[in-house]
Amino acid sequence: xxxxxxxxEELGYTKKTCKTCGNDFWSIKDRxxxxxxxxxxxxxxxxxxxxxxxxxxxxxxxxTRFFKxxxxxxxxRYPVLxxxxxxxxxxxxxxxxxxxxxxxxxxxxxPANPLVxxxxxxxxxxxxxxxxxxxxMTCFTMGGHHAFNSNENTVYWQDExxxxxxxxxxxxxxxxxxxTFIESWWEGGGNxxxxxxxxxxxxxLATLVFIQSRILPxxxxxxxxxxxxxxxxGLERFAWISQGTPTAYDASFGxxxxxxxxxxxxxxxxxxxxxxxxxxxxxxIEDIADLKTLRKRVANRLGISIDExxxxxxxxxxxxxxxxxxxCLGFMLADGVIPSNVKEGYLARLVLRRTIRFMKELGLxxxxxxxxxxxxxxxxxxxPEIRNHQEHVLRVMDLEEKRYHKTISKGQQMxxxxxxxxxxxxxxxxxxxxxxxxxxxxGIPPETVEELALKENFPVTIPDNFYTLVAQEHxxxxxxxxxxxxxxxxxxxELLFYQNPQDREFQAQILGFYENGIILxxxxxxxxxxxxxxxxxxxxxxxxxxxxxxxxxxxxxxxHQVKPKNIDNLKEGMSVKGQVDWQRRLxxxxxxxxxxxxxxxxxxxxxxxxxxxxxQKGVNKSRIDLSHYKRVKPxxxxxxxxxxxxxxxxxxxVTTTWMDRTEAEKTYGFVLYQGGVVPGSRIRVVQIPDVxxxxxxxxxxxCTGDIGLVKxxxxxxxxxxxxxxxxxxxxxxILSMQESETQLKDSAAVFKVTPAQxxxxxxxxxxxxxxxxxxxxxxxxxxxxxxKEGLSGKAEIMGGLKFIxxxxxxEMAEMIKIVTELVQKENIDIAVLGSPEGNIVxxxxxxxxxxxxxxxxxxxxxxxxxxxxxxxxxxxxxxxGKEGSKMPEALEFVGQAVRESxxxxx
RNA sequence: GGGCUGGUAGCUCAGUCGGUAGAGCGUUGCCUUCGCAAGGCAGAGGCCGCGGGUUCAAAUCCCGCCCAGUCCA
Numbered sequence: 001x002x003x004x005x006x007x008x009e010e011l012g013y014t015k016k017t018c019k020t021c022g023n024d025f026w027s028i029k030d031r032x033x034x035x036x037x038x039x040x041x042x043x044x045x046x047x048x049x050x051x052x053x054x055x056x057x058x059x060x061x062x063x064t065r066f067f068k069x070x071x072x073x074x075x076x077r078y079p080v081l082x083x084x085x086x087x088x089x090x091x092x093x094x095x096x097x098x099x100x101x102x103x104x105x106x107x108x109x110x111p112a113n114p115l116v117x118x119x120x121x122x123x124x125x126x127x128x129x130x131x132x133x134x135x136x137m138t139c140f141t142m143g144g145h146h147a148f149n150s151n152e153n154t155v156y157w158q159d160e161x162x163x164x165x166x167x168x169x170x171x172x173x174x175x176x177x178x179x180t181f182i183e184s185w186w187e188g189g190g191n192x193x194x195x196x197x198x199x200x201x202x203x204x205l206a207t208l209v210f211i212q213s214r215i216l217p218x219x220x221x222x223x224x225x226x227x228x229x230x231x232x233x234g235l236e237r238f239a240w241i242s243q244g245t246p247t248a249y250d251a252s253f254g255x256x257x258x259x260x261x262x263x264x265x266x267x268x269x270x271x272x273x274x275x276x277x278x279x280x281x282x283x284x285i286e287d288i289a290d291l292k293t294l295r296k297r298v299a300n301r302l303g304i305s306i307d308e309x310x311x312x313x314x315x316x317x318x319x320x321x322x323x324x325x326x327x328c329l330g331f332m333l334a335d336g337v338i339p340s341n342v343k344e345g346y347l348a349r350l351v352l353r354r355t356i357r358f359m360k361e362l363g364l365x366x367x368x369x370x371x372x373x374x375x376x377x378x379x380x381x382x383x384p385e386i387r388n389h390q391e392h393v394l395r396v397m398d399l400e401e402k403r404y405h406k407t408i409s410k411g412q413q414m415x416x417x418x419x420x421x422x423x424x425x426x427x428x429x430x431x432x433x434x435x436x437x438x439x440x441x442x443g444i445p446p447e448t449v450e451e452l453a454l455k456e457n458f459p460v461t462i463p464d465n466f467y468t469l470v471a472q473e474h475x476x477x478x479x480x481x482x483x484x485x486x487x488x489x490x491x492x493x494e495l496l497f498y499q500n501p502q503d504r505e506f507q508a509q510i511l512g513f514y515e516n517g518i519i520l521x522x523x524x525x526x527x528x529x530x531x532x533x534x535x536x537x538x539x540x541x542x543x544x545x546x547x548x549x550x551x552x553x554x555x556x557x558x559x560h561q562v563k564p565k566n567i568d569n570l571k572e573g574m575s576v577k578g579q580v581d582w583q584r585r586l587x588x589x590x591x592x593x594x595x596x597x598x599x600x601x602x603x604x605x606x607x608x609x610x611x612x613x614x615x616q617k618g619v620n621k622s623r624i625d626l627s628h629y630k631r632v633k634p635x636x637x638x639x640x641x642x643x644x645x646x647x648x649x650x651x652x653x654v655t656t657t658w659m660d661r662t663e664a665e666k667t668y669g670f671v672l673y674q675g676g677v678v679p680g681s682r683i684r685v686v687q688i689p690d691v692x693x694x695x696x697x698x699x700x701x702x703c704t705g706d707i708g709l710v711k712x713x714x715x716x717x718x719x720x721x722x723x724x725x726x727x728x729x730x731x732x733x734i735l736s737m738q739e740s741e742t743q744l745k746d747s748a749a750v751f752k753v754t755p756a757q758x759x760x761x762x763x764x765x766x767x768x769x770x771x772x773x774x775x776x777x778x779x780x781x782x783x784x785x786x787x788k789e790g791l792s793g794k795a796e797i798m799g800g801l802k803f804i805x806x807x808x809x810x811e812m813a814e815m816i817k818i819v820t821e822l823v824q825k826e827n828i829d830i831a832v833l834g835s836p837e838g839n840i841v842x843x844x845x846x847x848x849x850x851x852x853x854x855x856x857x858x859x860x861x862x863x864x865x866x867x868x869x870x871x872x873x874x875x876x877x878x879x880x881g882k883e884g885s886k887m888p889e890a891l892e893f894v895g896q897a898v899r900e901s902x903x904x905x906x
Numbered sequence: 907g908g909g910c911u912g913g914u915a916g917c918u919c920a921g922u923c924g925g926u927a928g929a930g931c932g933u934u935g936c937c938u939u940c941g942c943a944a945g946g947c948a949g950a951g952g953c954c955g956c957g958g959g960u961u962c963a964a965a966u967c968c969c970g971c972c973c974a975g976u977c978c979a
Contacts, residue, residue: 341976342907407975413918414911441911443976470977473909717973770952812963816926839962843926856925868962872925879925880962 007159008181011166018182026181026196035180035199038282042202045274048244049201050173056141056239056252057382059172060118063143063235066168072145073112077119077383079335080139081344084670087677090344091332095119095144096230100189103148104211106226108661108681114147114155118235120331120383124347127354129285131320133294134247134277135203135237136285138351139328143206143233150226161208161229165198168233172242174200190215191224202281203241206233246273253323259374260322264362266315273316275302276309289464318358325355326375329397334376334389336609338627339400340721352397353404369397392609396629411444415452422458430460436470488514492556494522497699498656498684504582510541510574513567517552517559524580525551527558530675531615532592532698537580541570548578584619585699587730590707591622592698593654593688594644594729597710599674600692601643602626602725605636612674613722617698620732621713628723632715637725644710647691651705657685668693709733777813784810784817791818792826798895799902801829801848805891812839812878819843820876830855832894838866838884842894843876851902858897865890 005015005026013026018034025034033039054062064074078098082089086101095117102108121142129136145164147155162181170176178200186195186209195209211228213221239251250257261268279298285291299309332348333339339349356368364371372394380387418434430453438444446462453460463469490511496503508520518539525548528534534551539560550561560578595615603610606628614625626632632640661683664672672678672685672695683695688704701707711733716724728736748755751765787808795802804822808815815833822831823843830853832842840862842855856870856877863870863879866886870879881890 343979346978403975410975417919437910440909440977441975473977720975766953773953774950813926820926841926863962866962870925870962872963876926878963882962 007162011163011176013181024183026183027177027179029177031180034182035178035202036182036197036204037202040199040202042278042281044201044203044241044244045246045278046244048242049175049178050242052173052242054172054239054242055254056236059235059238059242060141060143060382062172063168063233063238064116064118066171067114067116067145067164070164072114072116075111075115075117077117079670080120080122080331081335081337083344083677084336084673085677090347091122091124092119093121093123094232095121095142095146096189096228096232097121099146099148102661102681104191104226104228106150106224110146110148111662111666113153114145114229116143116145118143122328122331124351126285127351129291130324131249131317131358132276132291133280133283133285134249134273135240135281137236137248137252137324137328139324139331141235143235144231145229146231147229148226149228155229157227157229158210161210161231162196165196165206165208165231169198169200169205172238174241186211187215191228192221193228193230200241203237204234205237205241206231246270247277247320249320249323253327253378256323256326256375256378257319260319260364260371263366264315264319264364266319266362268316269312272298272302272309272312276313315362318362321358322355322362322371323375325351325358326372327379329355329372330376330379330386330393333393333396334386336611336627338609338629338721339396340719342719342721345721349400352400356401356404367398368401369394372397389608392607396609399629407443408448411438411442411448412452414438414442415444415449416456419453419456419458428459430458432463432469435460435462435466436473439466440470440473486554488519488554488557488559490519490557491521493520493558495558496522496524497526500524501699501702504580504585506578508576508578510570510572510576512572513570514554514559516564516567517561518567518570518576519557519559520576520578523551523558523560524578525558525560526580526585526588526699527551527553529553530678530696530698531595532588532617533619535580535585535588537578540577540579541574587619587732588617589699589701590730591617591619591728591732592696593700593704594707594710594727595622595624595675596686596688596692596694596696596700597644597647597704597707598624598640598712598725598727599626600688601640601647602628602632604643605639606632612676615675621726621728621736623724623726625718625722625724627721629721631717632723632725637712637715640725641710641712647688648704648707648710651703652688652691653703654700655687655689656700657687658682659685664695711736780811780814781817784814784821787814788818788821788826791831792822792828795828798830798899799851801845801851801853801902802827803830803895803898804828805832805834805894807834807836807887807891810835812841812880815839815841816876816878823875829853830898832859832862832891834887834891836884836887837880838868838882838887839878839880840866840870840887840890841876841878844874849874852904853898853901858894858901861897862890862894865893 008026012028015024015026016031017024018039019032020039021034023034027035068074078092080092082092082097089097092098098119099110103110119142120139122139124138126136127138130138149155149157166176166179169179180199182197182199184195184197186193186207191211192213192215193209193211195207197204198206198208209230211230212223214224216222236248236252240248243251245251276298279301280294283290283294285294295306295309299306302309328351329348337344337348339345339352359368376386376390376393415438418438422430435446435449438449439446446466450460450462496506503524506522506524508522511519511521513519525535525537526532528551536550537548539546539548539562546562546566548560548562552559595617599612609627611627612624613627616623659682661681664683664685672693674694675696678695684697685693686696686700687693708730710727710729712725712727713736714726718724744755744758748758751758751761753761787810791804791806794806795804810818815835819831819833819841820843822828823845829845829848832840834840840859842859844853844855854874856872856874859870859872859877859879863881866881867883868879868881870877872878
């Protein structure tokens with residue numbers, strides 16, 4: 001262990017070994033155990049560890065102030081939606097997430113150094129324990145003081161960190177004699193380092209991590225340049241230990257819980273809750289089985305039955321869950337998560353639906369948004385930015401609640417249907433496969449199935465490992481092997497298109513080659529990136545023109561791809577003249593700036609929750625994916641289009657500036673990363689005044705007027721919560737409008753009306769067509785009846801059965817009607833009709849069936865005579881062949897076949 | 907990103923092995939009634955999500971797309 005312990009000694013701590021778990025720890029007082037559960041039981045419930053009681057917000061305030069007074073700069077919380085600045089995780093799980101990967105890798109300066117932050121963090125891995133253990137939460141506040149130490153700038157390291165922690169605990173009134181520092185090792189996110197876990201009265205309050213190495217793919221550790229002090233103080237636990245409430249929830253969500261209890265009319269036995277939290281504190285609870293054990297132990301200690309325990313704790317658990325989940329949702333939705341069936345949106349929906357389930361269990365007659373409003377009012381006290389999104393969040397909540405109810409009622413039908421099916425098949429238990437399918441495909445949890453099945457008097461058994469079995473159903477997908485990034489050992493290519501965006505030609509020297517790519521010292525070719533395709537064009541070398549089909553960036557080097565055989569004659573040091581395809585570049589540039597305009601316009605029209613979730617620019621058309629909780633209406637689309645074009649007409653100047661990343665974030669906020677995560681320590685900020693500001697490396701027009709025109713062509717729902725807009729810019733926009741105009745005119749010309757009359761006319765024609773179709777059907781029936789009249793008298797008697805075979809000039813549908821009516825209404829036993837086109841149908845009566853006439857087989861063979869095939873049911877069959885002229889032979893065959901099958905039985 | 911469902915009359919849904927597209931509710935007319943509720947009889951209402959393919963024949967099988975739902979990472 002590389003921890004320096006001098007500071008602890010100075011503070012009066014000595015090192016000991018825990019007699020229970022064997023871990024090394026430091027303490028002032030003599031003691032045998034390390035201070036963490038289960039070695040030590042909670043000893044603060046009903047007996048606070050501090051004289052002063054702190055609620056969550058005041059401890060947060062004190063924490064920040066304490067470190068500010070000691071040279072730390074307070075930093076505002078980051079959005080919990082981590083994908084705003086990184087693409088490897090969905091949600092922020094700890095304060096250090098805010099500084100990964102740019103700051104922690106040393107590429108970017110931290111926003112301040114040292115700094116202090118109170119960061120709402122979301123961890124959903126043990127969502128099932130929330131409300132039940134007294135300490136688990138989906139969302140907690142991590143207080144962190146961080147220092148980033150490099151060779152040039154050493155801020156502070158282990159000694160200072162330990163002292164800060166010790167001092168802070170003492171500051172709020174915790175007796176240092178009760179503090180233990182447990183030595184441990186931390187690994188996470190590819191980094192590792194020694195750490196201390198700080199415990200008081202059986203509960204872990206904080207972790208002090210000293211990140212100093214990187215874990216290599218092979219598992220070995222490599223020292224990193226930047227040494228980071230990463231501390232995490234569980235602020236809810238500080239509130240808990242200072243108040244001594246039965247659970248951490250009581251201490252953290254105070255007013256919200258009171259409100260909920262009042263609404264639900266719940267009374268609680270605090271002793272039971274306290275005992276429950278106490279026992280839970282000593283357990284590592286991972287699954288339902290652990291929860292059952294917990295219940296059993298608590299019941300034992302209280303001398304009551306498990307049923308009694310559950311009876312009295314369940315309503316309170318539901319309240320805790322609702323309080324916790326609504327807070328988690330408040331942060332998620334306010335920070336821009338849109339509930340969905342994928343990615344972080346799915347996590348939000350999961351939490352949201354759990355909340356509704358527990359509201360139902362509690363019998364709350366309120367809507368989710370009503371509860372949410374209470375929670376948000378509470379949160380807004382400390383996080384005023386939450387209030388700005390309140391209206392949006394509540395709207396989404398209402399929508400989601402409706403969706404959930406729809407899903408549930410659909411599910412109920414589904415379960416009923418499935419059970420009926422099983423009953424029909426005389427099964428007396430629901431197969432596991434059905435249970436899995438109901439959950440996996442239709443979202444009905446097995447518990448719900450069980451509940452519904454009970455009403456139908458149908459037994460359902462749920463295996464304990466149900467969710468594991470579901471997981472097994474999902475076939476493991478092959479892990480994608482990450483290719484080692486290609487590294488080219490050349491100086492960075494100078495990107496001329498940034499300095500001289502209007503230049504079309506340039507001079508350069510060849511520096512080298514890689515495969516079929518040419519490396520130059522400088523270039524005007526924009527390499528593919530940021531959703532913008534690469535430029536194409538020519539390189540002229542000694543009078544020879546080589547076509548550049550693609551340009552891509554490898555590190556900071558641009559590779560110009562040409563045909564491999566063209567490279568053979570080239571040498572390093574040769575000078576070249578480059579020329580980019582200007583029409584293409586211009587089109588791509590227009591499309592790119594248009595993308596910014598449309599996203600900004602959508603934000604204006606639809607709301608601040610709109611973020612770009614992906615984009616692809618093209619020459620003729622481009623697309624952007626927007627986060628939005630419902631379909632974009634046509635009127636809204638028009639408004640977006642008008643606003644975007646208004647900005648085009650305003651001819652606003654587009655400016656680009658290179659800025660330090662942290663500086664840019666401070667100036668503009670995360671809205672910068674609208675277009676996705678941008679790499680590097682310096683970023684290029686593209687700004688359209690009063691419209692949009694984004695970190696973007698693409699090419700842009702000088703003034704919005706250069707775009708000419710933006711036309712949105714269509715929308716598509718690529719997934720729940722993400723709407724895709726397809727649009728064109730510049731000339732392509734005109735072409736696309738002309739194309740739709742042509743389609744419209746052509747369509748109108750079909751009806752010989754003006755485009756304005758088209759909708760009405762098309763509607764009329766469609767309705768008339770339907771009416772005619774029905775008339776035809778009716779008339780066919782009448783014609784069939786008439787033809788039938790003529791036929792019924794012409795039956796021959798064969799083997800005691802009435803038999804008709806005839807050629808008629810009729811269509812298939814008519815013939816089918818005729819034969820069925822002949823059999824059903826005219827007492828004909830066997831009717832076979834053929835048409836000159838080669839269609840043949842036949843029907844038989846019950847009597848004929850009993851006599852063994854299988855008309856489907858006969859027709860099949862008769863159609864074979866016609867050079868085709870056929871078949872059907874024993875009562876009715878049809879077939880056809882291409883050689884209609886052979887119909888007499890076919891009917892002759894039918895006669896023989898019928899005679900044969902009748903005689904066979906006689 | 908991957909998996910799994912579903913899309914049939916205004917609504918809720920059946921539709922087996924490819925072989926005449928169905929039920930209930932609603933709706934229209936008539937009968938019954940002093941009137942209403944209810945009942946009886948008769949009828950209207952279907953591009954079987956869209957586009958291809960296979961087949962003598964597709965709501966049904968295959969491929970692609972659109973729309974919706976759901977589970978997982």
